[in-house]
Amino acid sequence: MIAAPDRTPLPRDFFDRPVLDVAPDLLGRVLVRTSPDGPIELRLTEVEAYAGEIDPGSHAYRGPTARNSVMFGPPGHAYVYFTYGMWHCLNVVCGPEGTASGVLLRAGEILTGAELARKRRLSARNDKELAKGPARLATALDVDRDLNGTDLCAGGDAPLTLLTGTPVHPDQVNNGPRTGVGGAGAVHPWRFWTPNDPTVSPYRAHTPRRRST
DNA sequence: CAGTCGATTCACT
DNA sequence: GTGAATCGACTGA
Numbered sequence: 608m609i610a611a612p613d614r615t616p617l618p619r620d621f622f623d624r625p626v627l628d629v630a631p632d633l634l635g636r637v638l639v640r641t642s643p644d645g646p647i648e649l650r651l652t653e654v655e656a657y658a659g660e661i662d663p664g665s666h667a668y669r670g671p672t673a674r675n676s677v678m679f680g681p682p683g684h685a686y687v688y689f690t691y692g693m694w695h696c697l698n699v700v701c702g703p704e705g706t707a708s709g710v711l712l713r714a715g716e717i718l719t720g721a722e723l724a725r726k727r728r729l730s731a732r733n734d735k736e737l738a739k740g741p742a743r744l745a746t747a748l749d750v751d752r753d754l755n756g757t758d759l760c761a762g763g764d765a766p767l768t769l770l771t772g773t774p775v776h777p778d779q780v781n782n783g784p785r786t787g788v789g790g791a792g793a794v795h796p797w798r799f800w801t802p803n804d805p806t807v808s809p810y811r812a813h814t815p816r817r818r819s820t
Numbered sequence: 821c822a823g824t825c826g827a828t829t830c831a832c833t
Numbered sequence: 834g835t836g837a838a839t840c841g842a843c844t845g846a
Binding site: 666690693696730740741787788811 | 825826828829830831
Binding site for chain 3: 689
């Protein structure tokens with residue numbers, strides 16, 4: 608008998624901690640997306656930590672900009688960015704206001720709303736691929752920049768909420784280098800995932816873009 | 821203001 | 834395993 612996931616929204620305090628504490632603690636939590644199309648619930652299986660201004664891999668490394676301003680705001684809010692001209696990725700802001708840490712939500716298992724997620728992820732060959740990768744996760748949940756800055760702790764009918772769920776025991780969390788991060792940021796083993804879970808995305812090293820001409 | 825490239829995904833060989 | 838897609842933020846002149 609497995610206990611039902613705790614549906615209490617995570618409190619603000621949860622996110623007001625060092626990002627390396629928050630990131631592994633997010634595994635097993637449940638992200639709820641409510642939209643006019645219907646609800647989707649997803650159990651987080653893979654995340655990556657980005658340590659703000661001290662982290663060469665972070666968007667906040669060179670200080671505040673128009674794009675990353677939400678990361679410098681209060682914890683527990685969504686930082687959504689657009690990349691490669693066609694994808695969105697979803698992060699949770701961590702640490703006190705004025706700092707700029709965040710956790711990239713990279714993959715998860717769809718618990719409810721799979722039918723809706725399949726409509727948005729037509730290229731997925733099976734349900735394990737619906738949210739296997741950060742842009743796939745955002746696509747399945749219909750997350751775009753309209754949700755940048757959304758409070759994930761508000762509860763109620765907010766478009767995005769993080770529930771307590773069923774946290775993974777720290778002894779069971781795996782970690783390794785972050786996917787697709789190059790340069791000095793590649794040395795940090797700040798990717799966290801639940802082992803032996805088919806929804807976790809494969810690791811890929813950073814690939815420099817080939818020069819034109 | 822032009823050049824560069826990205827916390828990726830997908831189709832194809 | 835390799836390369837294209839696609840656009841906007843950021844950088845440096």
